[in-house]
Amino acid sequence: MTGPILEVRHLSKSFGANVVLRDIDFTVRPGDVTTIIGPSGSGKSTLLRCINLLETPTSGEVVFHGDNVAARGVNPTVYRSKVGMVFQSFNLFNNMTVLDNCTVGQRKVLKREAEAARQNAMQYLEQVGMAPYINARPRQLSGGQKQRVAIARALAMDPEVLLFDEPTSALDPEMVGEVLTVMQDLARRGMTMLVVTHEMAFAREVSNHVVFMADGVIAEEGAPAQLFDAPQNPRTREFLSRFRGA
Amino acid sequence: MDKLIQLGSDMARLWAAHSPKYLLGVRNTLILAIAATVIGCLIGFLCGVLNTIPYTRQDPLPKRFALKLVRVLVRAYVEVFRGTPMMLQAVFIYYGLPYFTDGAVAFKGISGIWVASLLVVSINTGAYMAESVRGGIISIDPGQTEGAKAIGMNHVQTMTAVILPQALRNIMPQIGNNLIINIKDTSVMFIIGFIEFFAQHRNIVGVNNMFFPSASIEMIGYLTMTLTASFLLRWAEKRMDGDANFELVQEDALTLSAGTYSHPDRGTPFDEHSREYTGGKGDN
Numbered sequence A: 001m002t003g004p005i006l007e008v009r010h011l012s013k014s015f016g017a018n019v020v021l022r023d024i025d026f027t028v029r030p031g032d033v034t035t036i037i038g039p040s041g042s043g044k045s046t047l048l049r050c051i052n053l054l055e056t057p058t059s060g061e062v063v064f065h066g067d068n069v070a071a072r073g074v075n076p077t078v079y080r081s082k083v084g085m086v087f088q089s090f091n092l093f094n095n096m097t098v099l100d101n102c103t104v105g106q107r108k109v110l111k112r113e114a115e116a117a118r119q120n121a122m123q124y125l126e127q128v129g130m131a132p133y134i135n136a137r138p139r140q141l142s143g144g145q146k147q148r149v150a151i152a153r154a155l156a157m158d159p160e161v162l163l164f165d166e167p168t169s170a171l172d173p174e175m176v177g178e179v180l181t182v183m184q185d186l187a188r189r190g191m192t193m194l195v196v197t198h199e200m201a202f203a204r205e206v207s208n209h210v211v212f213m214a215d216g217v218i219a220e221e222g223a224p225a226q227l228f229d230a231p232q233n234p235r236t237r238e239f240l241s242r243f244r245g246a
Numbered sequence B: 001m002d003k004l005i006q007l008g009s010d011m012a013r014l015w016a017a018h019s020p021k022y023l024l025g026v027r028n029t030l031i032l033a034i035a036a037t038v039i040g041c042l043i044g045f046l047c048g049v050l051n052t053i054p055y056t057r058q059d060p061l062p063k064r065f066a067l068k069l070v071r072v073l074v075r076a077y078v079e080v081f082r083g084t085p086m087m088l089q090a091v092f093i094y095y096g097l098p099y100f101t102d103g104a105v106a107f108k109g110i111s112g113i114w115v116a117s118l119l120v121v122s123i124n125t126g127a128y129m130a131e132s133v134r135g136g137i138i139s140i141d142p143g144q145t146e147g148a149k150a151i152g153m154n155h156v157q158t159m160t161a162v163i164l165p166q167a168l169r170n171i172m173p174q175i176g177n178n179l180i181i182n183i184k185d186t187s188v189m190f191i192i193g194f195i196e197f198f199a200q201h202r203n204i205v206g207v208n209n210m211f212f213p214s215a216s217i218e219m220i221g222y223l224t225m226t227l228t229a230s231f232l233l234r235w236a237e238k239r240m241d242g243d244a245n246f247e248l249v250q251e252d253a254l255t256l257s258a259g260t261y262s263h264p265d266r267g268t269p270f271d272e273h274s275r276e277y278t279g280g281k282g283d284n
């Protein structure tokens, strides 16, 4: 299987009369680390949520290994279990320990045995440095720790691609690093990732493809070096200038 | 003071003569109140869940219609049972069933009275709990539902594993209220002949006219039951909250430090672990 994992084709989304995404097209291949940047309100979150079918696209296709999962009548749960999502606000299950957060999906959705689920969860919790905290509850963790658990929870489902929606935006500045380190480590291990972020250093150094969105369209995309050093679109230039010297 | 001593001895006499009756009343009151609260909570949870099944405009018409209908029915149920006296409902159901079936089906004998009482108190509690549960469910932040959806959990799995346990915790105070209300208000079931604690008072004073001493015994009895209930519920709430602290499971020192870069002076993660594993020697 060397074909693309995900293809977004002519995807549009409106909320009532408000057109948020217009004719979005792009492809995610195995091992790709794609970052999506762009001003607030440009539709980045909506795009990720459409890809994960948390929102129903108004038109267009989300093609996963050749099948349009956005078609009417397709049950999204199996597909969602193969596409992990990490949210800005962590969205951990507050009634469960760290370990249970990482096993509940494996048990209920993938029907894994308790012990197999536990071992798999432990492997990823170790990877994100949260193994010592398996008995803690989300309320007892710092933001950075919560986000690392959320990453382990997504990884424990053994997804083919991981979506990140501004995973560090809700964190205190001193905690951003620990989460980015984990993500960089994932990229190095070959995880396919689609990351909405305002961390330009991450976009430039870790991703191999950068998509710049503005007003619901892809205004420009390309390799990081090209997009950051020689942006073609004036809107890209204007957007990037805000990050210079910051 | 004399009066109090008098009261004490009257109560002692009553208790000596009738304690099995009082205790039977206590037993029946507690069984009915606890069972009805449990069943009522189940009804409340069922209604609360049915009432919060999400639907969007994209869903097929039959599904939307069915969900709308369910909401209307639950609403009607809540309004009817919250809006009429429980004593009247008991009479209504107890005599209504034989009336409509020409006596073919009726609540016969002691067990019939139990069934009717349990039914009435349960559906009453359910009507109150339905609203509490709905509130409990919508108070859980939608982010957790999305987190569950994002790992492929369906609505039922999300509800049972994530939302309802938290909703249950949030509405424990209301469940406690309902239990205490039920301990007291099951007394109206005397109207259909249910033998609970207060009914026994009526039976006993009917013979000996010792109204006040018996009422005093009842006061003490009810307070003992309700205070015990409140105490147990508080304890249950504490248990549900879990430990305030957690144990670090530390297999080795490296696991603990791996990935924890919460020190700004170490710079960005992109300039790597340089000082991480030198055991601090580099610093002095």
Ligand SMILES: Nc1ncnc2c1ncn2[C@@H]1O[C@H](COP(=O)(O)OP(=O)(O)O)[C@@H](O)[C@H]1O
Residues within 6 Å of the ligand: A015, A018, A020, A038, A039, A040, A041, A042, A043, A044, A045, A046, A047
């Ligand atoms: N559920 C919704 N209903 C209505 N409008 C929405 C909804 N979600 C997002 N929007 C609108 O879509 C636009 C894009 O939002 P979003 O995708 O969150 O942007 P970004 O993540 O790039 O900041 C915004 O104008 C926002 O108001």
Ligand SMILES: [Mg+2]
Residues within 6 Å of the ligand: A044, A045, A046, A166
């Ligand atoms: Mg956003």
